[in-house]
Amino acid sequence: xxxxxxxxxxxxxxxxxxxxxxxxxxxxxxxxxxxxxxxxxxxxxxxxxxxxxxxxxxxxxxxxxxxxxxxxxxxxxxxxxxxxxxxxxxxxxxxxxxxxxxxxxxxxxxxxxxxxxxxxxxxxxxxxxxxxxxxxxxxxxxxxxxxxxxxxxxxxxxxxxxxxxxxxxxxxxxxxxxxxxxxxxxxxxxxxxxxxxxxxxxxxxxxxxxxxxxxxxxxxxxxxxxxxxxxxxxxxxxxxxxxxxxxxxxxxxxxxxxxxxxxxxxxxxxxxxxxxxxxxxxxxxxxxxxxxxxxxxxxxx
Amino acid sequence: xxxxxxxxxxxxxxxxxxxxxxxxxxxxxxxxxxxxxxxxxxxxxxxxxxxxxxxxxxxxxxxxxxxxxxxxxxxxxxxxxxxxxxxxxxxxxxxxxxxxxxxxxxxxxxxxxxxxxxxxxxxxxxxxxxxxxxxxxxxxxxxxxxxxxxxxxxxxxxxxxxxxxxxxxxxxxxxxxxxxxxxxxxxxxxxxxxxxxxxxxxxxxxxxxxxxxxxxxxxxxxxxxxxxxxxxxxxxxxxxxxxxxxxxxxxxxxxxxxxxxxxxxxxxxxxxxxxxxxxxxxxxxxxxxxxxxxxxxxxxxxxxxxxxxxxxxxxxxxxxxxx
Numbered sequence: 001x002x003x004x005x006x007x008x009x010x011x012x013x014x015x016x017x018x019x020x021x022x023x024x025x026x027x028x029x030x031x032x033x034x035x036x037x038x039x040x041x042x043x044x045x046x047x048x049x050x051x052x053x054x055x056x057x058x059x060x061x062x063x064x065x066x067x068x069x070x071x072x073x074x075x076x077x078x079x080x081x082x083x084x085x086x087x088x089x090x091x092x093x094x095x096x097x098x099x100x101x102x103x104x105x106x107x108x109x110x111x112x113x114x115x116x117x118x119x120x121x122x123x124x125x126x127x128x129x130x131x132x133x134x135x136x137x138x139x140x141x142x143x144x145x146x147x148x149x150x151x152x153x154x155x156x157x158x159x160x161x162x163x164x165x166x167x168x169x170x171x172x173x174x175x176x177x178x179x180x181x182x183x184x185x186x187x188x189x190x191x192x193x194x195x196x197x198x199x200x201x202x203x204x205x206x207x208x209x210x211x212x213x214x215x216x217x218x219x220x221x222x223x224x225x226x227x228x229x230x231x232x233x234x235x236x237x238x239x240x241x242x243x244x245x246x247x248x249x250x251x252x253x254x255x256x257x258x259x260x261x262x263x264x265x266x267x268x269x270x271x272x273x274x275x276x277x278x279x280x281x282x283x284x285x286x287x288x289x290x291x292x293x294x295x296x297x298x299x300x301x
Numbered sequence: 302x303x304x305x306x307x308x309x310x311x312x313x314x315x316x317x318x319x320x321x322x323x324x325x326x327x328x329x330x331x332x333x334x335x336x337x338x339x340x341x342x343x344x345x346x347x348x349x350x351x352x353x354x355x356x357x358x359x360x361x362x363x364x365x366x367x368x369x370x371x372x373x374x375x376x377x378x379x380x381x382x383x384x385x386x387x388x389x390x391x392x393x394x395x396x397x398x399x400x401x402x403x404x405x406x407x408x409x410x411x412x413x414x415x416x417x418x419x420x421x422x423x424x425x426x427x428x429x430x431x432x433x434x435x436x437x438x439x440x441x442x443x444x445x446x447x448x449x450x451x452x453x454x455x456x457x458x459x460x461x462x463x464x465x466x467x468x469x470x471x472x473x474x475x476x477x478x479x480x481x482x483x484x485x486x487x488x489x490x491x492x493x494x495x496x497x498x499x500x501x502x503x504x505x506x507x508x509x510x511x512x513x514x515x516x517x518x519x520x521x522x523x524x525x526x527x528x529x530x531x532x533x534x535x536x537x538x539x540x541x542x543x544x545x546x547x548x549x550x551x552x553x554x555x556x557x558x559x560x561x562x563x564x565x566x567x568x569x570x571x572x573x574x575x576x577x578x579x580x581x582x583x584x585x586x587x588x589x590x591x592x593x594x595x596x597x598x599x600x601x602x603x604x605x606x607x608x609x610x611x612x613x614x615x616x617x618x619x620x621x622x623x624x
Contacts, residue, residue, distance in 0.1 A: 020460030071483065134366035134375055135382035145550075145604035146597040147557040150574070153565075153581035154589055161402050229470070237472045237562075244565050245582065253475075260478030260566065268478050276471040283470035 032075050039071040040064035073266045082270040094250060097274045103251040105278060107167045108239040111174020112232050112282075118175065119182030119231075124212065126183075127190045140183055149177065152241050170242040170251075174235035181234065185227030189220025218297065225290035232282045240275065252278065310374060313364040317381050320357040324388055327354060335395045343396050351392065358385040405587045410594065413587035420576070420588075421595050428560050428573040429599055431488040436495025437556040441549055443496065444503025452511055453529070462508065465501040473498050477563035486569050494563040499552040506548035510541025542615040546607065553603045557596060 037060075044063040049055045065074045073081075082097065089096040122140075126132045152173045159169040193215050201211045243253030252275045259268035327333055327350045332343030362385065365378045387407050393399075394406040401409070414421065451457040477494050484490035514537050522532045564574025576592040615621050 017459065020456050020458075021463050022460075024457070024460035024464060131363045131366040134378040135362050136379075138375065138379035139383065142601060145554050146600040147554065147561055149558050150561050150577055150593050150596050153578050154586070154593070157581050157584065157586065157589075158403055161400075233470050233472070237474060240472055240475060241562055241565060245578070256475055256478055257566065260481065263482075265479075265482065272475055272479070275475050279470045279472055280467065 029075060032072075036070065036072045036074040037061055037064045040067050043067060043069075043071060069263050070265055073269050077266055078269040078273060081266045082273055085270060097252075097255070097270065100250060100252050100255045100271070101274060101278055104236070104239050104243065104253065104275075105282070107170035107242070107251075108174050108232070108235045108282065110167060110171035111235045111239065112178050112228075114171065115175035115178030115231060115235065116182050116228065119179045119227075120186055122179075122183050123186030123190055126187050127216070128208065133187075137187060140180060143180055144184065148180065149173075149238060149241060152238060153245065156242060156245055170239045173238040173242045177234040177238040178231035181227045181230045182224070185223045186220055189223030190216045192223065193219045221293060221297070225286065225294075228286050228290075229283050232286055233279055236275070236279050236282060308368070310368055310370060313361070313368055314377070316364055317361040317377075320354075320361045321384065321388075323357065324354050327351070327392065332396045333392055335398070347396065351396075354392075355389075358389070361385075402584050402586055405590060409587045410590045414591040414594065417588055417591060420571075421591060423571045424573045424576050424592060425595055425599070427488060427569070427571040428491070428564065429557070432491035432495060432560040432563075432572075433556045435488075436492035436560065437499055437552055439492070440496035440499030440556070441503045441552050444500045444548070445507050445545065447500075448504045448507035448511065449533075452508070452533075458508060462505065465505050468501045474559055474562045477566040480563065481567045486567060488569075488572075491560045491563045491568070491572075495556045495559045498555050498559040502551050502555065503545075503548045506544045507541060510544030511537050513544060514540040539615075540618075542611070543618055543620055546611040546615065550604055550607050553607060554600055557600050557603075561596060 041060060041064055044060060044067060048063040048067065049059060064070070065077070067073070070077070085095060085097045091098055093099060126137050155173050155176075156169050159165075159172060190212075197215055197219075198211065201215055206214065240251070240253035240256070243251035244257055252271055255271040256268055256275075259265070259271060327347075330343070330347050330350065331337050332347045337343065362378065362382050365374065365381055368374050390404075391406045391408055394404055405413075447461075451461065474494060476497060477490070480490040480493045484493050511533075518536055518540070519532070522536055527535065560572075561574035561577070564572045565578050568575040573592050573596050577589050580586075580588045580592070612621055
């Protein structure tokens, strides 16, 4: 069957892709407002509205939108708090969310870089050593089924008693969370070249290093980048969890925790939005590098 | 051609067993028992023994790893490597008198598991049997149900799938403080976090799985004039099984992580995550390690159980038959 395929115009593409997402987003926004009215109503009746005089439902709705400590803050409240935290305070003030983002992003990125390097080195070793492949790799694969994030408090205690504080413990936790997926994917990727390709390099009398550099590493890139996206998201969670124990004052995790201590719901929500944005930005940065690298190699990007 | 004696599985296994037997002899040395008199250091004999064991360990693992053959040889190699790691962990931690805060020896962790088995059982019930199991079942069930429901709604799919893939980049577990405010300190708030974390992977996988049936098979169903429901039940859901089980397996790990980390944010006085964070702040590291061992064993057993279940359900699928 032959069909005429005209290149879809930009307008059509927008309609095809963006419209459904926008509709869903709008739906979520409306549901959020309705939820805010519904969940805050009890508190509003009790605390905000006059108890002796009658009130109308318009007053009730208005009150649920402007609560001091709402059960569910209305979207515009979160947006306002988010915006004012960015604009009204200097960048080095702990009331500015960007300050916390910088703290969390720093340890995430350190952990990501170190974890990726460690994963790469270990994957190269595993691919070249049968002993490591048979003895160590099964443990690394099995560790994917184990909640390794649970040992974060131990890492904090160990590094704390060795005198490390600040970025180092958080980066270590982010590092080991990044390391597992990168290792597993890289072992797969380094093994992905076809037999015919490895044999051709053999006929060229290429050394192991040349085979690694010219064939295995380039072939592993499509495997590496998805793992990096997984890794950086896991590293962000690790860095935030590392900020939870009492004493941490900076970072998105600490911000979430202080918000929940003082029942400051709007603060929790704006920290949540910020951590979602940070996760998004980090993943998009990795995806951007991926696109750049793979397109330069003329790949499928 | 017959393999030389040194390259047979029997010899490798025997060598491993003999090495492990010899290794256990080293525990009779006072340095390995931690009973050296104050101020004295382990003697040259002990270090010579340790060095010998290191050589034996490397050789026995290498011998076993060099063999090709059944799957069990691979398992045996990994197991032997694990045993040696635990052995040297025990030996060196005791000999160097590493502070317990840094790293307790495995024997102490085992002892702590036995000693606090009732506490750990309570934590297990609280975290795994309540929060994880309920959250995992509800989250995966909802994800599956929504995927099947929007199977015939391409508009909704195009709207939901981008949002669902965004959630994989977002630290969802950070909603834990909000869940605690809404659902209280008990396990329900942890289950809510787990529901949120497991919903999207299941939805995405199921949608992908429902598209996985071959064109040939779908056209066969059309030629039978099979209804939508009939095609769904007889063809599309069965061929989606590997995807669904993939999501169930990922979700099992995610659920465990979600419940444990959510307990870091605030919890009643039991639960694996609560145990880990409070005992870590009290420097009672053997108990922390015990809770982690419980979590790790739970995670691996859940995964193994799901793999077995998949073999039963999708026994016909090429990925299960090993074709």
